[in-house]
Amino acid sequence: MMKLDKTLNAWGTPDFAATLKQEIERLNVDQLPLQQGLSVGSYVLAEPITATILSVAETGNLIRIKAGIFFKSVISGCSCAGDPTPTGEIDEYCEVWLDIDKATAATAVALVTE
Numbered sequence: 001m002m003k004l005d006k007t008l009n010a011w012g013t014p015d016f017a018a019t020l021k022q023e024i025e026r027l028n029v030d031q032l033p034l035q036q037g038l039s040v041g042s043y044v045l046a047e048p049i050t051a052t053i054l055s056v057a058e059t060g061n062l063i064r065i066k067a068g069i070f071f072k073s074v075i076s077g078c079s080c081a082g083d084p085t086p087t088g089e090i091d092e093y094c095e096v097w098l099d100i101d102k103a104t105a106a107t108a109v110a111l112v113t114e
Contacts, residue, residue, distance in 0.1 A: 001106050002031050004098070008105040011063060017053050024051040024067060024098075033111040034071050037094025041073025045089060054095065058102075065098040066112060 010019035025048065034044045050070040057064045072089045095112035 001108065002027070003105040004100055004107045005105045008063070008100055008102065011102070017056075020053060020056075020065065020067075021051050024069070025049055029071065032069060032096060032109055034069065034092070034094060036111050037069070037096075038073055038092060039094070041075050041090045041092060043074050043076045044092075045072045045074060047072050061102050063100040063102060065100070066095060067098060068093060068095050 004020070004023050007016070007020045007023050010016045027049070029044050029046050029049060032049070034049075038044065052068040052070075054066040054068055056066075071092050071094075073092045074089060097108075097110045097112055099108045099110075101107070
């Protein structure tokens with residue numbers, strides 16, 4: 001499980017949103033459920049992502065964040081001669097829930113499915 005220590009330390013300060021955005025954007029794409037969030041492509045590229053914070057709420061011992069993630073994918077093909085699969089990068093978007101434990105900064109991530 002990942003930890004968003006800097007974000008937890010910034011909780012309740014004016015720097016919270018900026019710190020959260022920076023920590024999300026520094027994550028490895030494998031730490032987020034982007035593969036499950038694909039809408040066009042078939043494989044998530046290991047490139048930097050961009051995050052936008054959609055909502056933040058405090059519930060008991062958790063800070064619950066809904067974030068939009070912009071990332072890139074490709075449609076993987078066989079790369080054979082005559083393969084009609086496009087080779088360009090595709091812009092993708094999905095939304096995730098981030099639940100940060102206020103005691104430990106341990107952060108659970110799940111794809112928004114609503």
